[in-house]
């Protein structure tokens with residue numbers, strides 16, 4: 438039986454990708470620097486974790502802009518998958534796999550509260566635990582089921598439809614019998630939405646008249662909008678909602694900065710007349726539910742009912758441009774950087 442654990446080394450030095458300067462908008466390679474520090478020893482209640490796979494997630498744009506979350510000179514605040522090298526925590530053993538706030542570095546000293554999931558016996562390949570079974574996948578699962586569960590006869594619109602969150606939303610909604618329409622930024626991603634994730638249709642929001650496209654795709658309006666972009670795409674989608682529709686506000690990828698707060702079209706009358714509900718969701722409010730969600734999603738994944746894609750590259754320096762790639766939409770799937778060995 439495979440343990441899914443890749444080979445890894447345990448060097449004395451800890452390589453870190455630190456924030457060198459406060460980014461303006463999306464963090465770029467030039468905002469980061471690599472440094473090497475001595476590996477530290479964990480204290481009571483702490484774990485020493487060897488990081489294996491670094492993750493880059495859109496939420497890091499906010500973390501990088503916030504001095505309280507990522508001080509200049511500190512390792513970039515980040516989620517990652519690692520293996521416990523030394524444990525002073527009674528519920529977590531040496532050799533266990535963990536996923537959480539490990540930062541962009543070879544080693545992290547963390548406590549239980551820094552972890553989103555503890556995976557003593559991985560049932561799936563490790564990269565999945567940062568994607569479909571990680572923060573983005575669990576977000577899709579919980580937000581959709583909690584706020585607006587799809588069902589037969591309902592129509593759902595999904596933005597960033599081909600991404601990690603979007604691809605899980607699309608698959609769950611399709612399996613529930615809903616009519617699923619995706620919005621994404623390239624023709625390749627449209628093809629993937631339809632042929633791989635089961636969307637009924639997908640459209641490129643960068644080309645054509647989005648309002649006309651949505652009206653033609655669902656003349657009677659959408660019952661659910663799972664929104665990962667906000668901005669003008671949301672402004673347009675609100676006007677394509679059916680009466681009593683529900684909007685899940687999950688992401689705001691289309692707005693590069695909230696300071697100063699952006700202004701735009703006023704849509705409150707659309708919300709009033711269409712009697713819409715608009716609900717926000719923050720995954721970090723639901724950490725206690727990760728284990729159960731992961732178990733249920735792993736069952737689907739192993740039964741072949743949930744497909745997922747990861748793009749894994751090697752080498753710690755590669756992580757510094759992944760956020761730029763994400764916000765340019767040039768990521769083909771969940772990108773991870775393996776750093777267990779050079």
Ligand SMILES: NC(=O)c1ccc[n+]([C@@H]2O[C@H](COP(=O)([O-])OP(=O)(O)OC[C@H]3O[C@@H](n4cnc5c(N)ncnc54)[C@H](OP(=O)(O)O)[C@@H]3O)[C@@H](O)[C@H]2O)c1
Nearest residue numbers: 495576597600601602621622665687688691718719720766
């Ligand atoms: N609320 C929560 O707790 C929570 C948790 C996890 C993720 N999220 C949010 O969910 C969204 C998707 O996350 P993910 O991890 O699955 O990332 P992802 O979809 O794999 O990558 C981000 C995607 O955003 C799209 N995008 C980038 N800039 C854009 C712009 N200016 N306008 C419109 N679309 C743009 C691009 O897709 P296209 O090529 O299709 O344009 C890009 O590939 C993000 O907004 C993220 O912040 C929220």
